[in-house]
Amino acid sequence: MEVRLLGPVELSVGDRVWEVGPPQRRHVLAALLADPGRPVSVETLIDRVWDDGPPQARRTLQVHLTHLRRLLERVAASGEPSAQLTRRSGGYLLEIDPDQVDIHRFGSLVAQGRWSEARAQWRGEPLSGLPGRWAARTREVWKQRHLDATVAWAQAELAASKPGEVIGPLRDLAAQHPTAEALAVVLMQALHAAGRSAEALEHYAAVRVHLATELGTDPGAELQAVHQAILRAPMVTGSGPAQLPPDAPGFTGRDAWLSRLDKLLTRPSSAVIIAALSGTAGVGKTALAVHWAHSVAHHFPDGQLYVNLRGFDPSGRVMDPAEAIRGFLDALGVSPSQIPAGADAQIARYRALVAGRRMLVLLDNARDAEQVRPLLPGTTTAVTVVTSRNQLTGLLAAHGAQALDLDVLAPAEARDLLARRLGCDRIAAEPAAVDAIVTACARLPLALSIAAARAQQTGFPLAVLAAELAGAGAAQQLSALDAGDPISDVRAVFSWSYDTLIPPVAQLHRHLGVHHGRDLSITAAASLAGVALPEARRLLTRLVRASLLTERLPGRYAQHDLLRAYATELALTHDSETRRTAASTRLLAHHVHTACAANRLLYPTLAPIAVPLPPVPDDVTPEPLADLDAAMAWLEAEHANLLAALARAVEAGLDTLTWQLAWGLDTFHYRGCHWHDQADSWQAAIAAAERMGDARAEAYAHRRRSEACRMLGRPQDANAHAQHALRLFVAAGDRFGEGGAHLDLAMLMETQGDLPAALDHAERALAAARAGGHERVVARALNTVGWFQAQLGDHRAALAFCREALALNRRLDDLESTAATLDSIGYALHHLGDRTGAVTAYQDSAEIFDELGHRLPAADALLALGDIHRESGDSPAAGAAWRRALRLYEEIDDQDAVAQVRERLDM
Numbered sequence: 001m002e003v004r005l006l007g008p009v010e011l012s013v014g015d016r017v018w019e020v021g022p023p024q025r026r027h028v029l030a031a032l033l034a035d036p037g038r039p040v041s042v043e044t045l046i047d048r049v050w051d052d053g054p055p056q057a058r059r060t061l062q063v064h065l066t067h068l069r070r071l072l073e074r075v076a077a078s079g080e081p082s083a084q085l086t087r088r089s090g091g092y093l094l095e096i097d098p099d100q101v102d103i104h105r106f107g108s109l110v111a112q113g114r115w116s117e118a119r120a121q122w123r124g125e126p127l128s129g130l131p132g133r134w135a136a137r138t139r140e141v142w143k144q145r146h147l148d149a150t151v152a153w154a155q156a157e158l159a160a161s162k163p164g165e166v167i168g169p170l171r172d173l174a175a176q177h178p179t180a181e182a183l184a185v186v187l188m189q190a191l192h193a194a195g196r197s198a199e200a201l202e203h204y205a206a207v208r209v210h211l212a213t214e215l216g217t218d219p220g221a222e223l224q225a226v227h228q229a230i231l232r233a234p235m236v237t238g239s240g241p242a243q244l245p246p247d248a249p250g251f252t253g254r255d256a257w258l259s260r261l262d263k264l265l266t267r268p269s270s271a272v273i274i275a276a277l278s279g280t281a282g283v284g285k286t287a288l289a290v291h292w293a294h295s296v297a298h299h300f301p302d303g304q305l306y307v308n309l310r311g312f313d314p315s316g317r318v319m320d321p322a323e324a325i326r327g328f329l330d331a332l333g334v335s336p337s338q339i340p341a342g343a344d345a346q347i348a349r350y351r352a353l354v355a356g357r358r359m360l361v362l363l364d365n366a367r368d369a370e371q372v373r374p375l376l377p378g379t380t381t382a383v384t385v386v387t388s389r390n391q392l393t394g395l396l397a398a399h400g401a402q403a404l405d406l407d408v409l410a411p412a413e414a415r416d417l418l419a420r421r422l423g424c425d426r427i428a429a430e431p432a433a434v435d436a437i438v439t440a441c442a443r444l445p446l447a448l449s450i451a452a453a454r455a456q457q458t459g460f461p462l463a464v465l466a467a468e469l470a471g472a473g474a475a476q477q478l479s480a481l482d483a484g485d486p487i488s489d490v491r492a493v494f495s496w497s498y499d500t501l502i503p504p505v506a507q508l509h510r511h512l513g514v515h516h517g518r519d520l521s522i523t524a525a526a527s528l529a530g531v532a533l534p535e536a537r538r539l540l541t542r543l544v545r546a547s548l549l550t551e552r553l554p555g556r557y558a559q560h561d562l563l564r565a566y567a568t569e570l571a572l573t574h575d576s577e578t579r580r581t582a583a584s585t586r587l588l589a590h591h592v593h594t595a596c597a598a599n600r601l602l603y604p605t606l607a608p609i610a611v612p613l614p615p616v617p618d619d620v621t622p623e624p625l626a627d628l629d630a631a632m633a634w635l636e637a638e639h640a641n642l643l644a645a646l647a648r649a650v651e652a653g654l655d656t657l658t659w660q661l662a663w664g665l666d667t668f669h670y671r672g673c674h675w676h677d678q679a680d681s682w683q684a685a686i687a688a689a690e691r692m693g694d695a696r697a698e699a700y701a702h703r704r705r706s707e708a709c710r711m712l713g714r715p716q717d718a719n720a721h722a723q724h725a726l727r728l729f730v731a732a733g734d735r736f737g738e739g740g741a742h743l744d745l746a747m748l749m750e751t752q753g754d755l756p757a758a759l760d761h762a763e764r765a766l767a768a769a770r771a772g773g774h775e776r777v778v779a780r781a782l783n784t785v786g787w788f789q790a791q792l793g794d795h796r797a798a799l800a801f802c803r804e805a806l807a808l809n810r811r812l813d814d815l816e817s818t819a820a821t822l823d824s825i826g827y828a829l830h831h832l833g834d835r836t837g838a839v840t841a842y843q844d845s846a847e848i849f850d851e852l853g854h855r856l857p858a859a860d861a862l863l864a865l866g867d868i869h870r871e872s873g874d875s876p877a878a879g880a881a882w883r884r885a886l887r888l889y890e891e892i893d894d895q896d897a898v899a900q901v902r903e904r905l906d907m
Helices: 023-033 042-050 057-077 102-111 115-121 133-159 163-176 181-193 197-215 221-232 255-266 285-295 321-331 343-354 369-375 393-399 411-422 424-429 431-440 445-458 462-469 474-480 490-498 503-514 522-529 533-545 561-574 577-602 628-651 655-671 675-692 695-711 715-732 735-751 755-772 775-791 795-812 815-831 835-851 855-871 875-891 895-906
Strands: 002-004 010-013 016-018 084-088 091-095 273-278 304-308 360-366 383-388 402-405 519-521 550-553 556-558
Touching: 002 102, 010 057, 016 057, 023 042, 023 057, 023 091, 023 133, 042 057, 042 091, 042 133, 057 084, 057 895, 102 115, 102 133, 115 133, 133 163, 133 181, 163 181, 163 285, 163 411, 181 197, 181 221, 197 221, 255 273, 255 285, 255 383, 255 402, 273 285, 273 393, 285 360, 285 383, 304 321, 321 343, 321 369, 343 369, 360 369, 369 393, 411 424, 411 431, 411 445, 424 431, 431 445, 431 462, 445 462, 490 561, 503 522, 503 533, 503 561, 503 577, 519 522, 519 628, 522 533, 522 577, 533 550, 533 556, 577 628, 577 655, 628 655, 628 675, 655 675, 655 695, 675 695, 695 715, 695 735, 715 735, 735 755, 735 775, 755 775, 775 795, 775 815, 795 815, 815 835, 815 855, 835 855, 855 875, 855 895, 875 895
Parallel strands: 273 383, 273 402, 304 360, 360 383
Antiparallel strands: 002 010, 010 016, 084 091, 519 556, 550 556
């Protein structure tokens, strides 16, 4: 287990981050971890979290401590090393190894002089987002320690003649600490040692201004001495071209990509080393490449070449490779009169000059592989980095280039970018607004930089900018991210990629603007575009290569929110309402037909759908689902999209599709305990059925919403819907529906403790089902009658009814009802003293429910199974059953049940 206080407060085990809770609870955890392994008094905790301590602070603190204790217990129960929170005289002790807390591990490494390892621990601003005086003081203390450690590390690297390693990190830190003289000293020394003395002198001038304006002082003696030494020293220059543009100010994050680029330096010397860095517009490809190039420039003493190939220039003037070659020849010292006339001869001369030299070649903003090939050095001593909005597949296939696909920033990196531009205090003062800005900017570096610039210019509260960015439509959002020139206008930057698309690919891009979900499969894309699957794959591949779409999982594609907003704007501008509606309707049909097929696979014995599906339209491609597992996997992957589709159907007044989507999702919602989603979808279906004038469809929708309300603990609503459904079914002479409504009322009466009434409704359900000849309802009703007889103490009669139900369910191959009946039989046998029979029944019930993905009844059966094992004295078997039940209860977040199981496991 690791607790992170560098950056947002987090608790993690391996790759899993455990949810600590609201910001105040994270604050309490941080206040405890300030003194790991030592008791912290209640008064100290209150002071650290609430400053002056409001009257209710002690009670609130106790609530947070209780939740933290339970969280640590859950971590321990998962089998992972954890910490323990205990009450001590006058306070609380969090027993944890300090090395499990990143900030204390950082301090320990610093104390040992292990500077590089210490710096690797530093993820960002300590206690990020936590308010209050104590958090602010703690932040400043640890930031100073980080500053001191970085200076010490840089001094050690300089002593080892590695100035290039330290310049980038020191520049970033200097932007945050412009008056830190020790930092300025070592940065100037590094710049001078790297042959960048002019930059060192410029930095001195900037520091002197900051000291005068902010502190009213002059540079100290050491800083002045370094300045004078650089002035007196001869200027150091490199032996080759140094064409790199300036490093990106305030560069942050991208550790994984920087690490992958660093590995280029250790690849076998027998290979020509090429990295192809691709990503969507505004994602920071150039910034990353240039930042890395500066950090490793000392590895390339023979020089660094750079060219902007203008692959997506707004003017459309893509650079000819011959022009780039001539620029390189000039940088390599070839006079204009000595440059060969032919393109092939120029390429040969360029490669001959680079051969054997340790050089870095940065080819920025390439259009395609063809533009890049003539510029590739042929020597193994050079490293080439290419950036492009397109995926340069040709370079990978023909030249062995390493692909690096750059994604948007991680949430913490996005917040850190804003903090570097706006200052930590301003970020800490409005954490909610910062999160809203990060979300609205889709974590895209260009958008975040524009937002930061606007915030700097206006000085308004960040909440004002957040509200503007969250405007109602795509146009407003993109307009808010217009910095006044094409290069810094998100809409314009996106357009340079869009303008390169051929018409059918551009049309699919616009169709994505009317897509009602977050991602889509190949078959969904085929339906959206109204094309066959092979054509859909081709169009999607073109969009991925253009970095206007990401294949986030095999066969699943997504855009970040700003690209979606741009696609929406394009669709509204270029496509007629008829065309937009047709695309949206095709996608809805895809989801409806596939969802209903999936529902049938999950529950094969369901009665026919009350609102029949029409034939699949010719231009719609449903997902092919082979079996239950495939259906479950599709529903899990598409759940958010299906809810969005249902909302779209409601908005468009498509009542038939609304009802059918609710039906298609129903079994998945019920078995997965998605009670809120089930209730909402059937409420929409009720309204749709009323408008359609379909009484049976309306009655069925009331029944299903009744069950969801019952599971949500809303008995009055559940009763109202069930009674309404019963009246509609009776009026329609529908004995099948009538029996089902009575079964719903029976289960509702049980939750209210009225077992005689529950049995009465179960018996009415059985009578109605038998009268109508509906065997499936007969089987369910037999089990329900037996269950309530057992609850009322007549276990032998209960067993007779349930065994009759079991035989019928097995003949009908109704797995869900079979599992429910086995659970009832287990209960009756247990109370009749037949523990062996009860164990078998509960085991079989749990296995079937688990196979169906029906976690709640599976957990309930396992809980009962464990109780029987405990009664029999078999503690290991009891513990195993309870632990399986605990896992399932945790998955559905049933905290009351979790507490019950934990109590059993602690006995």
